Amino acid sequence: QKEVEQDPGPLSVPEGAIVSLNCTYSNSAFQYFMWYRQYSRKGPELLMYTYSSGNKEDGRFTAQVDKSSKYISLFIRDSQPSDSATYLCAMSGTNTDKLIFGTGTRLQVFP
Amino acid sequence: NAGVTQTPKFRILKIGQSMTLQCTQDMNHNYMYWYRQDPGMGLKLIYYSVGAGITDKGEVPNGYNVSRSTTEDFPLRLELAAPSQTSVYFCALYAASGGGKQFFGPGTRLTVL
Numbered sequence: 219q220k221e222v223e224q225d226p227g228p229l230s231v232p233e234g235a236i237v238s239l240n241c242t243y244s245n246s247a248f249q250y251f252m253w254y255r256q257y258s259r260k261g262p263e264l265l266m267y268t269y270s271s272g273n274k275e276d277g278r279f280t281a282q283v284d285k286s287s288k289y290i291s292l293f294i295r296d297s298q299p300s301d302s303a304t305y306l307c308a309m310s311g312t313n314t315d316k317l318i319f320g321t322g323t324r325l326q327v328f329p
Numbered sequence: 330n331a332g333v334t335q336t337p338k339f340r341i342l343k344i345g346q347s348m349t350l351q352c353t354q355d356m357n358h359n360y361m362y363w364y365r366q367d368p369g370m371g372l373k374l375i376y377y378s379v380g381a382g383i384t385d386k387g388e389v390p391n392g393y394n395v396s397r398s399t400t401e402d403f404p405l406r407l408e409l410a411a412p413s414q415t416s417v418y419f420c421a422l423y424a425a426s427g428g429g430k431q432f433f434g435p436g437t438r439l440t441v442l
Contacts, residue, residue, distance in 0.1 A: 226369055250429060261333075261419055261433035262372070306371065314429025315360050315379075321371035 221245050224307055224320030233329050237294040241307035241320045244288065248309040248318075251283050253292045256304045256322065265305075266292060297327045332356040333434035335420050341440045342410040350405040350437050352420030360423035361403040362387075362431065363395065365416040372419065378403055410441045 224241045231237055239253075249270055254262035266281040268274045268290075274281045280293040290309070294301055307320040336351045352361065359380040364372040364387075374387030378397040392414055394406040407414060420434040 224371075252430070254433075259436075259438075261435045264430055264432065267430060308431075310429065314425070315377075315423045315431075316374075317431055319372045321369055 219244055221318050222307065222309065222320045225323055226321055228324040228326055230326045230328065231297055233297060233299060233327055235297050235327070237292075237297050237301070237325060237327075239292040239294075239305050239307075239323050239325070241290050241309075242288055243290075243309060243318075245309075245311065245318075246285075246288065247311035249285075249312070250310045250314055251281070251290050252308040252317070253279075253281055254306040254308060254319075256306060258303070262306055294325075297325075299327050299329055302326045333420055333422055333432065335418075335434040335437050337437060338435070339438045341442060342407075343442060344410060344412065346410050347406070347408050348410065348439075350407075350418055350420075350439070352403045352405070352434060353401055354403075354422055355401065356422060356424075357400060358422040358424060359400065360425075361397070362421040362423070363393070363403070363405045364419045364421060364433075365389065365414075366419060366436075367416050375405065375418075407439075412441050415439060415441045 253266040255265045256262040271285045278295045282291040304322040306322040308317045332355045334353045362377040363375040373389045376395040378384045418437045421431045
């Protein structure tokens with residue numbers, strides 16, 4: 219079993235839809251959770267960062283962590299074509315310099 | 330890309346050739362990383378460094394070498410290129426403030442034929 223599982227997609231949604239991206243993990247020591255956005259032929263950029271369980275909101279983006287279920291989510295409200303990218307989840311334990319990445323979910327938002 | 334420069338952007342190598350992928354930062358961070366990204370496979374850590382003169386293997390180090398003579402530069406060396414090393418290579422920095430976050434360079438796309 220992989221430490222981090224992420225549905226590869228692709229996920230195709232119409233503009234304005236609410237998007238839900240998810241990762242599950244097996245290591246209960248993970249406590250820092252990140253979402254990276256990667257446009258085609260670009261490097262990953264940090265989008266959201268959360269510590270432990272709970273929600274964090276930033277504009278149209280909400281990151282949710284449920285440590286009891288070992289499940290994290292990224293919600294995108296009012297999705298735009300510019301949100302079309304691959305979204306990678308990443309997480310770490312007490313050694314915050316070591317990240318474990320999911321394989322990424324490709325999202326396409328069509329007008 | 331958070332002060333991380335990678336060169337070249339693209340390269341085509343023949344089997345058995347060697348090359349060095351360059352990574353330079355201007356943010357004085359100690360921790361630097363090299364990842365490779367294959368389609369559908371996520372990011373795999375090749376090597377990392379916690380400071381000048383200190384390097385360590387990651388998950389997939391075979392076929393690669395690194396050095397860290399200065400804080401600014403962390404080159405990745407391929408000695409005998411193989412088709413299995415066709416990938417996109419990313420250099421990253423780690424910022425310890427705020428709980429620890431990694432920031433990535435723009436990547437080098439390498440094809441070995």
